[in-house]
Amino acid sequence: MTQDEIFEKVRQQLVDALSVDEDEVTPQARLQGDLNAESIDFLDIVFRLEREFGIKIDRNELFPESIFQGDPDFVQDGKVTAKGLSELKTRMPYAELAAFEKNPEFENIGDLFTVDLIVRYVQSKLG
Amino acid sequence: MRWIWIDRFVAFEPGKSATAVKSLSSAEDHFADHYPGYPVMPAALILEGLAQTGGILVGEANEFREKVVLAKVPFARFAREAGPGEQLTYHAEVVDLRPEGAVVRGRVTSGPDLVAEAEIFFAHLDRNRASQAFGDHNFVFSGELTYLLGQAKLAARPAAPPLPPAQG
Numbered sequence: 001m002t003q004d005e006i007f008e009k010v011r012q013q014l015v016d017a018l019s020v021d022e023d024e025v026t027p028q029a030r031l032q033g034d035l036n037a038e039s040i041d042f043l044d045i046v047f048r049l050e051r052e053f054g055i056k057i058d059r060n061e062l063f064p065e066s067i068f069q070g071d072p073d074f075v076q077d078g079k080v081t082a083k084g085l086s087e088l089k090t091r092m093p094y095a096e097l098a099a100f101e102k103n104p105e106f107e108n109i110g111d112l113f114t115v116d117l118i119v120r121y122v123q124s125k126l127g
Numbered sequence: 128m129r130w131i132w133i134d135r136f137v138a139f140e141p142g143k144s145a146t147a148v149k150s151l152s153s154a155e156d157h158f159a160d161h162y163p164g165y166p167v168m169p170a171a172l173i174l175e176g177l178a179q180t181g182g183i184l185v186g187e188a189n190e191f192r193e194k195v196v197l198a199k200v201p202f203a204r205f206a207r208e209a210g211p212g213e214q215l216t217y218h219a220e221v222v223d224l225r226p227e228g229a230v231v232r233g234r235v236t237s238g239p240d241l242v243a244e245a246e247i248f249f250a251h252l253d254r255n256r257a258s259q260a261f262g263d264h265n266f267v268f269s270g271e272l273t274y275l276l277g278q279a280k281l282a283a284r285p286a287a288p289p290l291p292p293a294q295g
Contacts, residue, residue: 017201040198044248047223047230059227 001126006053007119013048014115017041027116035115049118055125062121063113064091080104088112094120132176133217135278136183144220145184147275149176153211168209173235173243174200181219181231183276185249188224191273194252198228203245213237219247227251 011025018035031037037045042063050057074084085101095112133147151158151168158166178197186195209215219233228250235243 019201040248040250043227043250044199044201044230047225047228047248051223 001123003119003123006122006126007115009052010049010115010118010122013045013052014118017044017048025115027114027119029115030111031113031115032110037113045118049122053122053126055122057125062118075106078106080106080109092117094124096120131179131275132172133179133275135275136180137216139184139187139276142184142188142221142224144218145180146219147176147180147217149215149217151209151211151213151215155211158211166210168215170203170205170243173205173209173215174203174245174247176215177217177219177233177235177243177245178247180217181233181247182249183273184219184221184231185224185229187276188221188229189251195229195249196252197247198250199248201246201248203243205243206241209237209242215242222246 007027011022014020014025014031014035015022018031018037018041020035024035029035031042031045046057046062049055049062074081074087080088080100085097085104088095088097092112095117096114097112100108100112133149136145136147138144138146153166157169157172161167161169182195182197186193214237216236217233218236219231221229222232223230228248230246230248232246233244234241
């Protein structure tokens with residue numbers, strides 16, 4: 001499956017899950033910031049991706065909520081530390097971290113979850 | 128207040144599908160206001176009936192150990208109005224059943240007519256967090272909903288042999 005084909009399928013699933021228009025679902029669109037996804041929507045999206053692509057997505061694999069819970073070394077003064085960034089890279093190798101690294105404000109971490117991130121994730125799962 | 132929007136189950140296949148019926152009566156309070164002189168079953172209550180049918184289906188699949196809550200209705204379409212005197216049939220099928228939650232799709236019909244169809248997403252409340260917030264008591268499957276299902280299981284048993292004709 002090409003990246004374009006994956007994108008088209010992901011787009012359709014997001015249209016269904018989030019009740020957004022097709023043209024709002026661009027590769028750069030952020031799930032929360034632009035498409036207004038709420039926490040339950042992330043679970044819905046995971047279920048849909050599994051059905052659409054026949055893949056298995058473990059809890060907290062695609063949208064790891066717990067990376068920063070329990071380790072104060074990962075976030076200091078509202079910023080993600082070098083250790084935290086390295087953890088992010090390990091846990092989310094498909095994330096585009098370059099822009100975030102320049103200004104790693106913790107409150108902006110939701111911006112990492114873009115449509116493009118899902119496409120790359122699915123691509124990595126399909127191998 | 129009774130908040131039971133199905134009358135009884137007529138079919139139940141654990142983990143797969145469930146069918147329940149609901150007879151609409153003029154005696155139901157909502158018809159007085161919705162709307163005066165033109166009684167129409169509120170769409171949200173039709174959806175509630177479907178959610179109860181699907182919710183019990185999902186809950187029973189885990190023997191009611193999980194607290195199943197309606198998390199989201201990704202889509203719902205209403206094809207026509209329904210009013211007093213009609214019997215609605217709610218049919219729900221499991222699309223996805225996982226530890227975190229479940230998805231069902233359902234159709235509501237009245238006789239041959241489609242009244243509504245919807246997809247409903249249920250979440251399993253995290254047991255630890257749920258017991259902190261709500262206590263250990265399973266507030267979702269308390270009382271009447273499970274009683275209805277018990278009746279469904281009774282109804283699913285093979286019919287008892289007919290009584291012998293009265294002598295005399």
